[in-house]
Amino acid sequence: MARSAAQKAATKKLVAFNKKFKKFKKSQAAPKRKAAPKRKAKSTNKASKPKRTMAGKRRTRIVRRSRSVGRGIGSSFKTGVIGDVVKGLGAGSLVTLVMSRVAPNSSITPLAATGAAFVTGGLVGGAANLVLSGGLSQLGGIFGGGVSAPMSEVSV
Numbered sequence: 001m002a003r004s005a006a007q008k009a010a011t012k013k014l015v016a017f018n019k020k021f022k023k024f025k026k027s028q029a030a031p032k033r034k035a036a037p038k039r040k041a042k043s044t045n046k047a048s049k050p051k052r053t054m055a056g057k058r059r060t061r062i063v064r065r066s067r068s069v070g071r072g073i074g075s076s077f078k079t080g081v082i083g084d085v086v087k088g089l090g091a092g093s094l095v096t097l098v099m100s101r102v103a104p105n106s107s108i109t110p111l112a113a114t115g116a117a118f119v120t121g122g123l124v125g126g127a128a129n130l131v132l133s134g135g136l137s138q139l140g141g142i143f144g145g146g147v148s149a150p151m152s153e154v155s156v
Contacts, residue, residue: 081124088117088125092133110134 092113099109110133118126 084121084124085128086121086125088121088127088129089132091120091125092117092129096133 095113095116096109099106099112103109113133114126114130117129121128
């Protein structure tokens with residue numbers, strides 16, 4: 001497609017007119033203000049956490065201690081030395097009950113009860129069970145000692 005000379009001249013005039021019009025429009029427009037830096041709006045729904053000071057940290061420690069003190073007597077039987085004793089006695093009693101049902105008058109019942117107490121309550125639980133069940137003399141029946149039957153009174 002060949003363009004005629006008249007079309008080329010019209011295109012040049014149009015381009016020149018557009019350039020002049022842009023310059024004119026720029027000179028007529030109001031001067032632009034420099035935009036202020038945008039600040040991020042703080043949201044009001046977020047609660048900002050206060051900075052924790054040393055006094056605040058101490059306060060939370062004291063609160064935790066007071067809560068642990070007020071737990072009640074039931075939790076003291078679950079932890080510490082008392083907890084080990086309770087676990088040992090419970091396991092020893094349970095094994096004694098089961099052994100009396102399974103194998104009555106068995107010579108290994110005291111040994112099994114003491115072993116279970118040592119396993120569950122550790123050294124403290126095992127020693128507590130051993131002391132309360134009659135001491136080392138009760139274990140003597142296993143190693144050749146005689147087992148004495150408790151005396152019962154017969155009333156007439």
